[in-house]
Amino acid sequence: MQNWSLKDDIRDYWSARAQTYDASPGHGIARHAEIEAWGRLIRRHLGAGEGRKALDLACGTGVMTMLMHGLGFEVTGLDFTEPMMARARRKSDEAKASIRFLTRDAEETMEPDETYDVIIARHLVWTLTDPDKAFADWLRILKPGGRLLIIDGDFVRKHWLEKLLPLLDRLLGKQQDGHSLLTPEQWQHHERIISQVHFKNGIRAEETVRFFEGAGFGALKIDTQLEDIRKARDIRLLSRKGLTSTLQHRFAISGSKP
Ligand SMILES: C[S@@+](CC[C@H](N)C(=O)[O-])C[C@H]1O[C@@H](n2cnc3c(N)ncnc32)[C@H](O)[C@@H]1O
Numbered sequence: 415m416q417n418w419s420l421k422d423d424i425r426d427y428w429s430a431r432a433q434t435y436d437a438s439p440g441h442g443i444a445r446h447a448e449i450e451a452w453g454r455l456i457r458r459h460l461g462a463g464e465g466r467k468a469l470d471l472a473c474g475t476g477v478m479t480m481l482m483h484g485l486g487f488e489v490t491g492l493d494f495t496e497p498m499m500a501r502a503r504r505k506s507d508e509a510k511a512s513i514r515f516l517t518r519d520a521e522e523t524m525e526p527d528e529t530y531d532v533i534i535a536r537h538l539v540w541t542l543t544d545p546d547k548a549f550a551d552w553l554r555i556l557k558p559g560g561r562l563l564i565i566d567g568d569f570v571r572k573h574w575l576e577k578l579l580p581l582l583d584r585l586l587g588k589q590q591d592g593h594s595l596l597t598p599e600q601w602q603h604h605e606r607i608i609s610q611v612h613f614k615n616g617i618r619a620e621e622t623v624r625f626f627e628g629a630g631f632g633a634l635k636i637d638t639q640l641e642d643i644r645k646a647r648d649i650r651l652l653s654r655k656g657l658t659s660t661l662q663h664r665f666a667i668s669g670s671k672p
Contacts, residue, residue, distance in 0.1 A: 492520055
């Protein structure tokens with residue numbers, strides 16, 4: 415008998431990750447070139463900010479929230495993990511930005527119909543429990559013509575070479591460096607969550623497209639080459655990080671509300 419829901423478990427996991435999240439590879443953005451590369455990706459999918467209303471779903475520590483603010487959007491950040499959001503709020507205060515933050519479930523935002531011009535969600539979809547419901551909610555809160563941008567990756571189905579990397583690390587006596595900031599308990603927690611979410615077998619661009627189409631989004635744009643961002647992170651191709659980020663299936667997909 416269990417009276418603790420999967421979402422409570424997800425929130426606990428991210429509460430524990432908040433402290434090291436920004437320093438983990440692929441999460442925080444440290445270099446100016448990377449900010450510019452993300453800006454190019456966002457503008458390609460969502461257009462210029464120009465004061466339009468943007469919702470950053472599962473904003474976490476505010477990495478994308480601050481980027482969207484810098485691009486001229488009027489941003490709301492939404493997440494359900496307070497320790498992650500505390501960091502986002504701090505960044506917003508330090509930048510004297512007027513960003514609104516909501517503590518809510520991203521799968522059921524409770525925002526009024528037709529509120530936003532654009533919605534962005536980086537690294538949220540892999541962890542959804544009911545993606546059909548979530549995509550329908552996001553369509554509902556977009557204005558007609560508004561666009562949703564999903565940025566995600568398959569961190570479950572690994573390329574055979576990627577599977578060999580931890581073995582190589584162990585042979586060389588090194589810690590895993592992809593998520594070296596995770597404790598063994600956090601790893602177990604992560605695996606337990608993955609085994610219960612909708613995309614327990616990993617998430618691919620083609621499957622995500624089906625959720626856009628199923629909810630009624632049109633004018634889809636699909637990017638499976640996020641080379642520009644990898645290059646801007648200045649990671650050597652023949653390093654552990656370089657190989658991991660090249661072998662992983664990462665993608666960005668956007669679609670419009672008719
Ligand atoms: C991998 S982090 C991504 C954070 C941020 N989007 C970024 O790109 O840096 C995942 C975030 O999703 C949030 N999250 C996961 N499921 C959620 C849900 N159903 N509702 C709200 N937030 C959720 C977690 O609290 C966590 O902050």
